[in-house]
Amino acid sequence: MSAVILPSQGVWEGEKRQLFLAPMSGVSELPYRLLAKECGADITITEFTSSSALTREVTKSWARVESHKDESPFIPQIFGGNPEEMVQAAKMLDDEADIIDLNFGCPAPKVTKICAGAALMGQPDDLVEMTASIIENVQSPVTAKMRLGTGSGHHNVLEISKRLEEIGVKRICVHGRTLNQKYRGEADWGTIAEVVEEVGLPVIANGDIVDTKSAKSCLELTNAAGLMIGRGAIGRPNIFAEIKVGLGWEKEENLPWFNSKWFQYSDVEKQFTSRHWCWNRYVDIARETTGLRSNWLKRHAVAFTKGLPGAKKVRGILHLHQDSEKLADAISKYLKSEN
Numbered sequence: 001m002s003a004v005i006l007p008s009q010g011v012w013e014g015e016k017r018q019l020f021l022a023p024m025s026g027v028s029e030l031p032y033r034l035l036a037k038e039c040g041a042d043i044t045i046t047e048f049t050s051s052s053a054l055t056r057e058v059t060k061s062w063a064r065v066e067s068h069k070d071e072s073p074f075i076p077q078i079f080g081g082n083p084e085e086m087v088q089a090a091k092m093l094d095d096e097a098d099i100i101d102l103n104f105g106c107p108a109p110k111v112t113k114i115c116a117g118a119a120l121m122g123q124p125d126d127l128v129e130m131t132a133s134i135i136e137n138v139q140s141p142v143t144a145k146m147r148l149g150t151g152s153g154h155h156n157v158l159e160i161s162k163r164l165e166e167i168g169v170k171r172i173c174v175h176g177r178t179l180n181q182k183y184r185g186e187a188d189w190g191t192i193a194e195v196v197e198e199v200g201l202p203v204i205a206n207g208d209i210v211d212t213k214s215a216k217s218c219l220e221l222t223n224a225a226g227l228m229i230g231r232g233a234i235g236r237p238n239i240f241a242e243i244k245v246g247l248g249w250e251k252e253e254n255l256p257w258f259n260s261k262w263f264q265y266s267d268v269e270k271q272f273t274s275r276h277w278c279w280n281r282y283v284d285i286a287r288e289t290t291g292l293r294s295n296w297l298k299r300h301a302v303a304f305t306k307g308l309p310g311a312k313k314v315r316g317i318l319h320l321h322q323d324s325e326k327l328a329d330a331i332s333k334y335l336k337s338e339n
């Protein structure tokens, strides 16, 4: 586990730090997490999953925390407002999990109305008490993902982080927005920098990291132990490799989609080539693990082709093919067409 949870490393001087695929409901399902790893993500986390549903053995919820022998580390993320259910769910996951991640960042009303997710940041005593009970009851290291605060009153992420450190949380991730902000405005990396400075725990910075430039700026400002990428990785799992190449951590020639014509390609040709590789790999991984699922394929097909010339054709392809294999093949052909 020591290789998975690296200690905080002080001032960033250009050296490699861990890149995380953000937990994203409806995006970071098992095949996508495995693909992101092949594309350079160091750590992935499951979609958030209701502790209440897990304790009631709801099949759909257990499918969200499905893993595979190739997934290492396996980090399920749970949320809930009921401490007993959170402890129970964590215990049920304990054997399989390498780390258990707690969601204190979700702003969705269906989550906050049960005083779970980011709403718990408004009840810091409850948040800390719940986390302490989970730590007492599981062997796996426990990590937490938070926002800056609720947005009503001062930001309390620093105060909560210090308390979580005291009770034995092993790593935190901070999304630089408040609950009230949801996804609006710019992520506040300055407050994340204060948390990095003030706590001994490794802190992962999250929010608005979309390319090498923003990754570099965020590391320079925050000195975070790692970066977590969410929306920037939807349809672009290759973003991890791009950042690693951009920051000099990886050679372009070592990327799996590299070929002898690579350096003559235009930017658009590079995008088609890398996304074509990623799409085919996603389909292969899905076949080998969960099976091809039409709803996932359709969602990823739209995301993988977004912004590319001729992407409008994809809508037609989605209408035309009800069969998952045919759909996967048609998207692959479209992505192949430009190179």
Ligand SMILES: Cc1cc2nc3c(=O)[nH]c(=O)nc-3n(C[C@H](O)[C@H](O)[C@H](O)COP(=O)(O)O)c2cc1C
Binding pocket: 022, 023, 024, 025, 026, 027, 046, 047, 048, 049, 077, 103, 105, 106, 145, 175, 206, 207, 208, 209, 228, 229, 230, 231, 232
């Ligand atoms: C579609 C979507 C689903 C998300 N689902 C989760 C989730 O299940 N658990 C979680 O902690 N955060 C979730 N988030 C928040 C992201 O993990 C991340 O904190 C947020 O998007 C900010 O990072 P970004 O600017 O890189 O996107 C989700 C975000 C998006 C866009």
